[in-house]
Amino acid sequence: MSVLTWLPILLVACLWWVFSHSIARDMPIGVVNLDHSQMSRQMIRHYDATASLSVSEQYTDTHQAKQALQSGDIYAYVVIPKRLSQDAYLSRPPQVSVFVNSQFILVGRLVNAALMQAQGTFNAKLDAGKVLAKGDATPTQALGKAVPIRSQITPLFNSNTNYSQFLISAIVPAIWQIAIVVSTVLILAAQVRETGLKGWLGDQPVRKWIATLLPYATLFLIQGMAFLYWMFIGLDWPFHGDFGVVIFSQLLMILACMIMGSLFYFISLDAVRAMSFAGAFTAPSFAFMGITFPVTDMNVWAQAWRTFLPVSHYIEAQVYQASYGASLLQTLATQLPVLGYLVPAAMVASLIDKHLASEEAQ
Amino acid sequence: MSWWTLLKKELIAILTNPAIMVTVFGGTIFYSFLYPMPYAHQVAQEQKISVVNLDKSQTSYQLERMVDATPQVKIATRAHSVEQAKAQFLAKEASGILVIPEHFHKDLLLGKSPTLSYAGDASYFLVYGTVVEGLAQASGTLGAKAKVAKLVMDGEPMALASENYAPIHLNLKPTFNPKMGYVDYVVPAVFVLILHQTLIIGIGIITCEQRRKTGYWSQVSKAQLLSARVAAFSGLYLLITLFYFGYSFDLYQINRLAAPIDLAIMLVPFLFATSFVGITIGRLVQRSEQVTLIVLLGSMPLIFSAGFIWPVASIPSPIVWLSNLAPSTPAIMGFLKVNQMGASIAQVKELLTQLWLLTAGWGLLAWLTLHRQQRKSGNSMPNA
Numbered sequence: 001m002s003v004l005t006w007l008p009i010l011l012v013a014c015l016w017w018v019f020s021h022s023i024a025r026d027m028p029i030g031v032v033n034l035d036h037s038q039m040s041r042q043m044i045r046h047y048d049a050t051a052s053l054s055v056s057e058q059y060t061d062t063h064q065a066k067q068a069l070q071s072g073d074i075y076a077y078v079v080i081p082k083r084l085s086q087d088a089y090l091s092r093p094p095q096v097s098v099f100v101n102s103q104f105i106l107v108g109r110l111v112n113a114a115l116m117q118a119q120g121t122f123n124a125k126l127d128a129g130k131v132l133a134k135g136d137a138t139p140t141q142a143l144g145k146a147v148p149i150r151s152q153i154t155p156l157f158n159s160n161t162n163y164s165q166f167l168i169s170a171i172v173p174a175i176w177q178i179a180i181v182v183s184t185v186l187i188l189a190a191q192v193r194e195t196g197l198k199g200w201l202g203d204q205p206v207r208k209w210i211a212t213l214l215p216y217a218t219l220f221l222i223q224g225m226a227f228l229y230w231m232f233i234g235l236d237w238p239f240h241g242d243f244g245v246v247i248f249s250q251l252l253m254i255l256a257c258m259i260m261g262s263l264f265y266f267i268s269l270d271a272v273r274a275m276s277f278a279g280a281f282t283a284p285s286f287a288f289m290g291i292t293f294p295v296t297d298m299n300v301w302a303q304a305w306r307t308f309l310p311v312s313h314y315i316e317a318q319v320y321q322a323s324y325g326a327s328l329l330q331t332l333a334t335q336l337p338v339l340g341y342l343v344p345a346a347m348v349a350s351l352i353d354k355h356l357a358s359e360e361a362q
Numbered sequence: 363m364s365w366w367t368l369l370k371k372e373l374i375a376i377l378t379n380p381a382i383m384v385t386v387f388g389g390t391i392f393y394s395f396l397y398p399m400p401y402a403h404q405v406a407q408e409q410k411i412s413v414v415n416l417d418k419s420q421t422s423y424q425l426e427r428m429v430d431a432t433p434q435v436k437i438a439t440r441a442h443s444v445e446q447a448k449a450q451f452l453a454k455e456a457s458g459i460l461v462i463p464e465h466f467h468k469d470l471l472l473g474k475s476p477t478l479s480y481a482g483d484a485s486y487f488l489v490y491g492t493v494v495e496g497l498a499q500a501s502g503t504l505g506a507k508a509k510v511a512k513l514v515m516d517g518e519p520m521a522l523a524s525e526n527y528a529p530i531h532l533n534l535k536p537t538f539n540p541k542m543g544y545v546d547y548v549v550p551a552v553f554v555l556i557l558h559q560t561l562i563i564g565i566g567i568i569t570c571e572q573r574r575k576t577g578y579w580s581q582v583s584k585a586q587l588l589s590a591r592v593a594a595f596s597g598l599y600l601l602i603t604l605f606y607f608g609y610s611f612d613l614y615q616i617n618r619l620a621a622p623i624d625l626a627i628m629l630v631p632f633l634f635a636t637s638f639v640g641i642t643i644g645r646l647v648q649r650s651e652q653v654t655l656i657v658l659l660g661s662m663p664l665i666f667s668a669g670f671i672w673p674v675a676s677i678p679s680p681i682v683w684l685s686n687l688a689p690s691t692p693a694i695m696g697f698l699k700v701n702q703m704g705a706s707i708a709q710v711k712e713l714l715t716q717l718w719l720l721t722a723g724w725g726l727l728a729w730l731t732l733h734r735q736q737r738k739s740g741n742s743m744p745n746a
Contacts, residue, residue: 007659014663014681021676028675043530069537070705072695075673088529095531102536103702104670105547109491112534119532126529141473163672175662182655189651272381272567275654279563280389283661287400293544294406294457294489302400323483324452 008179008223015171019164024110028056030065030077039085043096046122047078052114069101076100076111088126106163165237169322170291170315172227177257177311178282180220184261185278187216189271197269198359205352209262217254224250232322241321245331249317256310256341263344266351285309313338363582365590371578372594376568381650386564390602393556394610397549404543406492410438412447412456419467425478425504429460434496451483458482458493470508538617538703545614550702551670551694553606554632557599558664558690559657561633562640565595566653569644584732588725591641596633603629607701619704627707628696631717635689638724645731660688668694689724692716 031044048055056074059065065077079097081087087094098115102108131137191200191212201208225247232239264277287293288306295303306312316334320326376382413429415422430437439455441447447459461479463469469476478501482493506528539546568591572579579587607625611618643653667677667685674682685691696713699705707714 011659011663015666018663018667018677018681019672020678024673024676026675027673067705067709070699070703071709072699072703072705084530091529093529093531095533097533097535099535099537101703102539102542103547103698104673105539105542105544106671107673108536108539108542112536115534116532119530123528123530130529167666171662171666175659178658178662182658186651186655270381271649271651272654273384275651275658276381276384276389276563279385279654279658280392283559283658284393284397286662287397287548290400292488293400294409297403297406298400299402302402305396305399326452330452 008175009226011175012168012172012227015175016164016168019167021164023052023163024107025051026054027052027107027111027114028074029053029111029115030057030059030068030074031055032059032062032065032077032079034082035080035084037085039088040080043080043084043122044078047115047118050114050118052110053118066099069099072101074101075104075107076115078115166291169231169237169318170289171286172231173253173311173315173318174282174286174289176220176224176227177253177285177309178278180254180257181261181264181278181282182275183216183220184213184258185265185271185274187213188262188265189274192269197355201352201356205356206349209348209352213258213262217251217258220254221247221251224254237322239322240325241331242328243321245328246318246321249314249331249335252335252338253310253314256313256338259341259345259348260310262348263351266348266355269355281309285311288312289315291315307337307340310338310341363578365586368578368582368586368590369594372590373598375578376564376594376598379568379571382564382567385560385567385654386598386602389560389563390556390606394553394606397552397556398545398614401544401548404541404545406488407433408436409434409458409489409493409496410456411435411458411460411493411497412439412441412450413437414441414444414447414459414461416464417462417466421467421470421504421508422462425462425466425500428503429497429500432496432499434492434499457489458497460497473512546616546702547670549614550611550616550698551668552665553610554694554697555661555665555668555690557603557606558632558636558688558693559661561595561599561636562643562657563654565591565637565640566644566647566657567650569641570647570650570653573645584729588638588641588728588732592634592637595637595640596630599633600629603633617702617704619702620700624700624707625697628693628700628710628714628717631714631721632689632693632696635717635721635724638721638728639689641728642724642731645728664688664690667691670694670698686716687720689717689720692720 029047031047033040033044044055044058047053057068059068059077062077062079065074065079068074069077077099079099081094081096084094084096096119100108100111100115128139131141132139194200200212228243228246228250231237232243260281261274261278264274264281265271267277268274288298288302288309289312290298290306295306298306313335317331320331320334376386411429413426415426426437429435435458439450441450441459444459444461447456447461450456451459459479459481461481463476463478466476466478478497480494480497482490536542582590603625607618610616640653643656644650647653647656664685666672667681668691669677692713696710696717699710699713700707
């Protein structure tokens with residue numbers, strides 16, 4: 001029964017630790033400097049000075065840099081062409097090429113954005129310097145010429161674009177779902193092993209089934225509330241809504257998970273096979289939750305599979321409440337599909353009857 | 363019993379065990395279609411945004427059209443005020459907001475660098491990144507255009523001016539995954555983990571189920587049993603790997619840069635080490651469903667600490683050490699480097715060494731657990 005109590009908590013703690021740095025800093029990049037001028041060295045220092053990048057290595061030719069990129073020593077390399085400073089001063093804009101490892105998309109994007117930003121500010125500096133050198137402009141005018149449009153980017157709801165907040169608040173419900181479905185299978189298997197199907201369910205099978213699982217549902221709810229408390233109060237992540245609504249949706253999710261777990265078990269009455277089904281059902285659910293990849297860009301099949309997963313309904317309620325502070329009605333509307341789990345519940349009831357009948361026949 | 367008869371019996375035992383068949387064959391094939399499904403569109407595009415145009419000048423409308431023309435975003439609605447845009451955002455009509463300030467056109471011409479404001483929902487990172495990228499691109503283009511116009515006004519020839527909007531051009535080239543596609547990102551790594559996890563489940567179940575029973579496995583030496591079992595499962599998994607790295611990768615058009623022989627060099631120690639992990643776990647747990655349980659709960663930590671989602675340097679070192687005990691961690695990195703990034707075997711020799719070390723370590727553990735339990739059952743047999 002350790003699955004119920006400390007294992008999910010340990011796992012969540014582990015994953016939180018993985019992302020505890022929350023913002024990736026000093027990702028190594030390489031430079032191939034073919035110019036060796038003051039400007040190119042300044043530019044390299046400029047890249048190095050950004051929070052997310054660190055120039056870890058300088059290579060003499062692109063071949064070496066490519067090898068380092070392939071073996072994963074660096075996430076990107078910058079090739080600074082010959083006569084960079086000369087060309088830049090002569091207004092023949094040189095082209096600096098950057099090869100970013102986009103196999104690791106998340107890291108690739110961060111490196112991409114950081115380089116673009118660094119180059120943008122460096123260019124503005126050069127431009128403003130050039131304008132100022134002519135001597136007929138004030139610094140503000142020079143800046144206006146160098147950067148015609150400035151932009152202000154506001155991330156809503158996750159104001160410091162914190163990765164741990166983004167991923168953990170989705171990973172926790174995914175692990176929780178695995179724990180509930182799997183525990184349901186184990187609880188039922190243990191019950192049948194101890195008392196036998198007939199001895200356990202007797203003549204009121206559905207009532208007994210519910211009575212067995214109900215205490216565990218309370219336990220899971222306490223666990224769920226503990227996770228909520230830890231994330232939004234303990235770690236002080238922004239929460240704009242109503243905890244009551246989220247807890248209600250947690251309850252729905254627990255019931256749905258238990259129904260699915262029971263269904264897997266009563267299909268075969270074999271714990272090992274039921275666990276395989278439970279695994280196939282719950283393990284990939286993180287991909288379908290729509291946090292990392294938007295639901296609107298999933299195809300019809302993926303969206304259909306998604307609606308079968310209890311956690312995908314819960315996560316909507318959590319995001320609606322935590323991030324948007326949406327109204328009660330809006331949130332409850334997202335929970336309507338949970339009613340669909342009445343179908344597998346009915347299937348469980350009929351499967352129980354079937355198994356009892358076949359046991360009696362024997 | 364000769365080794366070959368033993369191998370045949372092993373194979374028969376595997377192929378007639380329904381629980382193993384469900385996981386090893388059913389599971390792998392099911393996952394190979396299910397897992398890439400959400401990412402079939404590869405990239406998130408045409409994210410809907412709402413525009414608050416407080417300027418209503420020609421330039422601002424031009425900016426709107428430019429924003430709409432980028433592949434990343436699409437203007438779905440307009441709003442008269444920021445409050446209205448926020449309401450639209452909450453109603454899920456838009457996933458980002460662009461605010462064009464008053465006097466945008468005038469300030470631009472006066473060289474006062476007006477400020478554009480973008481806002482995106484950062485609870486969904488990919489959407490946020492896409493929206494911001496699209497908006498930044500459009501405003502960058504407009505900025506460049508404004509600059510070119512000013513340069514031309516200052517008397518510079520058009521051809522020079524259109525080159526000259528930035529002193530240094532940055533040319534970013536995504537390498538190894540040029541489309542920045544999600545399938546190419548997730549699938550090659552997750553498939554290795556699926557092989558790892560299902561192999562542990564399969565071999566763990568058979569090892570656990572045979573623990574309390576006697577049969578062909580009790581008549582042979584431990585070394586024979588271990589080698590035959592590992593050989594049987596490795597053989598089966600070779601077939602599944604061919605299906606994954608061949609058919610599936612081809613189906614999803616994922617890079618296959620490695621030569622088959624290089625893949626085989628990586629695959630052999632990976633399958634051996636994983637099989638030994640499975641035997642060890644199967645021997646240590648009480649009931650065979652617990653094997654599935656351990657594997658299932660382990661998958662999320664393994665995937666997130668493997669280093670392809672989050673840079674290894676940013677993961678606390680105790681977690682890195684722990685995750686490197688699982689064969690999946692070096693294998694995921696190794697296969698990604700060889701097959702996706704085109705590294706040669708020499709460039710991944712550390713990972714290869716690690717896999718062989720893990721094979722040796724877990725092999726020893728598997729042998730020891732087998733030893734312990736066989737002696738125990740040997741002692742308890744006469745008493746019972």
